[in-house]
Amino acid sequence: MASMPQKITTFLMFEGRAEEALDFYTSLFEDSEVVDITRYGADGPGEEGKVVRATFALAGQRFTCIDSYVQHAFGFTPAVSLFVECDTDEELERLYAALADRGEELMPLGSYGFSARFGWVNDRFGVSWQLNLQGEGQGVDA
The missing domain is CATH 3.30.720.110 (Signal recognition particle alu RNA binding heterodimer, srp9/1)
Known part of the structure; x- marks a missing residue:
């Protein structure tokens, strides 16, 4: 049976530390990897080299993350863990x-x-x- 794509994915928004976080997380769990990563170029709009969007897997479960170039008045909360x-x-x-x-x-x-x-x-x-x-x-x- 062919594997179906994951329909619902946890999405994590960082402000400049996405790649550091996904590298840290993938080092902790077996069956983990960075699947795909796209970075901002010199023309922006985010800081060059930061993550536009990345997909990574932890213990086979896929996640998506970004580096938001917009500063937000909110961050992560323990209400979702x-x-x-x-x-x-x-x-x-x-x-x-x-x-x-x-x-x-x-x-x-x-x-x-x-x-x-x-x-x-x-x-x-x-x-x-x-x-x-x-x-x-x-x-x-x-």
């Missing part, structure tokens, strides 16, 4: 440490009523991640 089911405690701890580095810990790794092993962070780019040990819970619904 990427939920990761980790296969092992070692994977959970590795991802948590990497994503929390220069980021913000929202819920430290621990046992919560909804999960025996869970953590929640905003990474250095402001993207929110919920990390759960596979089969241990369903995430925060507060």
